[in-house]
Structures are given as structure tokens and as C-alpha cells.
Amino acid sequence: MLHKNLILLLLIVCALLCISANVFANIENQPVIKLAVSNATSGPTAQLGIRLNQGANTYFDRVNREGGLAGKHIQLVLLDDGYEPYKTLINTQNFLKKKDIFAFFNYVGTPTTHAVLDKVSQSHVPFLMPFSGAEFLRKPVIKNIFHLRASYYQETEQQIHFLVDEKGMTNIGLMIQADEFGISVEKGYLMALKKRGIKPTVTTRYRRNTNDIKLALSILKAKNVQVVAFVGTYEPFAQLINSAYQQDFTPFFTSVSFISSRDLFQRIKQPSNVLVTEVMLDPANCNEAICLQFMDDMKAQGIKTVDQILFEGYLNAFVFVEVAKQCGESLSQSCFLEKMTNFTYQDKGLTIEFSENDHQGLSSIFLNFFQFDK
Known part of the structure; x- marks a missing residue:
């Protein structure tokens, strides 16, 4: 009897292991949309990259939980460049070698983006929402480069x-x-x-x-x-x-x-x-639907202190998803760039708008003064 129970137990364990293996295989083989991110997550500007990525991942997690984009999950492929241009260039070259990157996303810094400008523009891979207000990214307009934030x-x-x-x-x-x-x-x-x-x-x-x-x-x-x-x-x-x-x-x-x-x-x-x-609304003090949703998602993650950088990452992700949705199951880099060129979003005091001659989505500037708390 003991022998039979042991055999039965072994069969159950094997079955569970097989199920687990199939689940992990399905997750591993699940189609994904990979967004390549090179920004600083170490060094003196680390908090910029960390919070920008956190904001974006929070929105993408929401979308992935709801089934992703046409059944594909969105994944940030993250590399740290420490805000050093030569590292950004190496990271970008490595991304390009992989051939499976849908877009560059959430790059941080002017010297870093300047270092990869030629590579990016020649690649025709979408280069989306860099954290820089530099004019060389805006004029002349480059077909595959789009920004959300206002200029310096x-x-x-x-x-x-x-x-x-x-x-x-x-x-x-x-x-x-x-x-x-x-x-x-x-x-x-x-x-x-x-x-x-x-x-x-x-x-x-x-x-x-x-x-x-x-x-x-x-x-x-x-x-x-x-x-x-x-x-x-x-x-x-x-x-x-x-x-x-x-x-x-x-x-x-x-x-x-x-x-x-x-x-x-x-x-x-x-x-x-x-x-x-x-260049971003203060998400804790605005009533736009996207602000309220952002605050709810941050609260769900246990994040009590929010700022414009977290919100910018979240908004970058939101824009990416809204544009990609317009391509549906026919999502491709060329379709995405075409839809991005004509994308408009309006919500009360927030207007995001791109055009063929203007690849900058926002232009608002807000003054923020330091207040000393003893």
C-alpha cells in the first residue's frame, strides 16, 4: 500500500512539473514587443533613468495585464549607460545587432543622444521620447525621432x-x-x-x-x-x-x-x-484622466511620493501604446511611424499633438519654485 501511494505521489509531482514546464515555456515563447532603453541607472543622474523606467513599466504592466497589444506583451530591454555617451553608443550598437528591437525608448540626456544620433537616424528604428530638450533632435525634423517634452x-x-x-x-x-x-x-x-x-x-x-x-x-x-x-x-x-x-x-x-x-x-x-x-504637469495636482489613472497605479504599487519624471515615463508609455493600437495586428515600425506622425490626444488641459513638420508632442512650460521646509 505504501509502495502504491509512493508511486501515486511521484506521478502527481511529475504531472505538476510538466505543467510548470509548459507554463514557463509559454511565457518564454510569448511574442513580445521589445523597446530598447539606454539610460543612467547608476551614477549622478541615476534617479532620472530609474524613475523614468519605473513610470513606463507601471503603464506597460497595466497594458500587459489586459492582454498586451494584439496579444503581444511590451518589454523594456534595459541597459545602464551611467550618463556617459560612449556607453550609450556601445549599448545602441548592441541593440541594433539583435535585430529584434521594435523601438528605442526613454533614452536620457543630450550628450548621450547626440552620440547615437547618426546611428539612430540611419537605422530607421523609431527613436521615441528621449529625455532631452535639445534642438538638434528637433530641427531639422528626423523621420524616426519623436519627443514628448518641450524644448530647452x-x-x-x-x-x-x-x-x-x-x-x-x-x-x-x-x-x-x-x-x-x-x-x-x-x-x-x-x-x-x-x-x-x-x-x-x-x-x-x-x-x-x-x-x-x-x-x-x-x-x-x-x-x-x-x-x-x-x-x-x-x-x-x-x-x-x-x-x-x-x-x-x-x-x-x-x-x-x-x-x-x-x-x-x-x-x-x-x-x-x-x-x-x-515640461510636465504635476500629476499630484491635476484632474486629467491620465493623471488620476497614474496616481491610482502608483498607489497600487505602494509609491507615495510622485513627481514629473515618474509621470513622464508613464506618459511616454501611454503615447506609445495609443499609437501602436492604431496599427492593430498589423503593427510594424513603418505603420507606427506613420500613425505617430498624425497622432493627437486631448484631455482637458493636456494636448499631445504631432505632425509631419513637428515631432514634439508638448510645448507647455511650468514654473516650479523651491520652498524651504524647516
């Missing part, structure tokens, strides 16, 4: 309008990251200032992926500028603001959305005048 020229114009036209500040110093990102945003500041008959009092530079701001700070302080327009990442900018305050140097500080206001503001240790322009 639009951001810098709004900053200078506030600081010069509204506040009357004209003694302005620039502190610029020494790379393509710095060049791109600096051009925006120079154009906005020139429009008002103003030149920067002084321009200083510092190296990417460092917090080496001492020399630049001493130069800006010596010129006693009223405003420091900073181009770079949140860690050196926070160090600049904190160090300036310790030296009794308290100008108005300003920067574009790439800085990540959430990461910057939580590093400022004292009362300071800081403006960051944003």
Missing part, C-alpha cells in the same frame, strides 16, 4: 522672461556643463538674453559627472551676479547652492527640467531662491 529653448525663454521681464534682473551669470547638454541649453539662454539686449555677465564651466564647482562658484561670487543660470545635474547644482549660501552669496538660481526638481530640492539645506522650469 522654450524652457530658457520662460526663465528669462520671469527673471528679466518680471523681476528686472539683468546681472546674470551662466554655469555650464562642458558637453553637448551645456552647449544646447547655453544657446537657449543666449538667445533669450539677446532678445532683450542683454549679455551674460560671466560664463563658467564644469565637467560632467563631477561635483567640481569650487572655481566656478568663486568666479560667479567675484562678479556678484544676481542670477546663476545653471546647466547640469542635481548633485553639483545642490552643492553650488549650499556652498554659495555658506559664503553669504545668495543670488537667484535657475535651471531647466533635466535637473529633476525633486532630487534637487531635497538636497538644498537652507532658504534659497531657486526656479526650475518643468
Whole structure:
């Protein structure tokens, strides 16, 4: 009897193992739409890549739970580039060798996207929603490159309008990251200032992926500028603001959305005048349907603190899915690019619109001021 029970138990175990093997085989062989992501998930800009990916994955998880796109699940294929252009180029070359990538997605940074621009444009693979406002990605229009966020020229114009036209500040110093990102945003500041008959009092530079701001700070302080327009990442900018305050140097500080206001503001240790322009709605304070859905999905994941970067990743994913749906079971890169060119989405105060001559979906700019909490 014991022998028979043992045999029966072994048969049950074998059956369960076979079922499990079939389930895993089905999951492994399930058709997927692969989106190639090279961005920073380590180093001084890690939080940008991490939260952008998290926001996108949250929306894609929702879609995948509901059956995916025409029965295909969406998968982010993630590679870390540490915000270093040569790593981005290597990652992109590796993606292209695989031949199964549907699109490039959620790349972060101007120097990194500049490094792969030729490869991407020649590949004809869709390059979607890079986290950069650089003009070289926008003009001239490149057939397979689309952006959601507003440009750095639009951001810098709004900053200078506030600081010069509204506040009357004209003694302005620039502190610029020494790379393509710095060049791109600096051009925006120079154009906005020139429009008002103003030149920067002084321009200083510092190296990417460092917090080496001492020399630049001493130069800006010596010129006693009223405003420091900073181009770079949140860690050196926070160090600049904190160090300036310790030296009794308290100008108005300003920067574009790439800085990540959430990461910057939580590093400022004292009362300071800081403006960051944003290119996304604050999802915690808007009533659009996509904002409310985003908040519900974040809550379901146990995420209590949200920001524009999480929302941007989520919105990037939303746009991808909405465009892909229009192709149905005939989804292909060529169909996707055709539908993307004519895509429009309207929800109360949120309008996303692309056209043949304009591959930038949003243009709104929001002013976000630092508020010191003791």
C-alpha cells in the first residue's frame, strides 16, 4: 500500500512539473514587443533613468495585464549607460545587432543622444521620447525621432522672461556643463538674453559627472551676479547652492527640467531662491484622466511620493501604446511611424499633438519654485 501511494505521489509531482514546464515555456515563447532603453541607472543622474523606467513599466504592466497589444506583451530591454555617451553608443550598437528591437525608448540626456544620433537616424528604428530638450533632435525634423517634452529653448525663454521681464534682473551669470547638454541649453539662454539686449555677465564651466564647482562658484561670487543660470545635474547644482549660501552669496538660481526638481530640492539645506522650469504637469495636482489613472497605479504599487519624471515615463508609455493600437495586428515600425506622425490626444488641459513638420508632442512650460521646509 505504501509502495502504491509512493508511486501515486511521484506521478502527481511529475504531472505538476510538466505543467510548470509548459507554463514557463509559454511565457518564454510569448511574442513580445521589445523597446530598447539606454539610460543612467547608476551614477549622478541615476534617479532620472530609474524613475523614468519605473513610470513606463507601471503603464506597460497595466497594458500587459489586459492582454498586451494584439496579444503581444511590451518589454523594456534595459541597459545602464551611467550618463556617459560612449556607453550609450556601445549599448545602441548592441541593440541594433539583435535585430529584434521594435523601438528605442526613454533614452536620457543630450550628450548621450547626440552620440547615437547618426546611428539612430540611419537605422530607421523609431527613436521615441528621449529625455532631452535639445534642438538638434528637433530641427531639422528626423523621420524616426519623436519627443514628448518641450524644448530647452522654450524652457530658457520662460526663465528669462520671469527673471528679466518680471523681476528686472539683468546681472546674470551662466554655469555650464562642458558637453553637448551645456552647449544646447547655453544657446537657449543666449538667445533669450539677446532678445532683450542683454549679455551674460560671466560664463563658467564644469565637467560632467563631477561635483567640481569650487572655481566656478568663486568666479560667479567675484562678479556678484544676481542670477546663476545653471546647466547640469542635481548633485553639483545642490552643492553650488549650499556652498554659495555658506559664503553669504545668495543670488537667484535657475535651471531647466533635466535637473529633476525633486532630487534637487531635497538636497538644498537652507532658504534659497531657486526656479526650475518643468515640461510636465504635476500629476499630484491635476484632474486629467491620465493623471488620476497614474496616481491610482502608483498607489497600487505602494509609491507615495510622485513627481514629473515618474509621470513622464508613464506618459511616454501611454503615447506609445495609443499609437501602436492604431496599427492593430498589423503593427510594424513603418505603420507606427506613420500613425505617430498624425497622432493627437486631448484631455482637458493636456494636448499631445504631432505632425509631419513637428515631432514634439508638448510645448507647455511650468514654473516650479523651491520652498524651504524647516
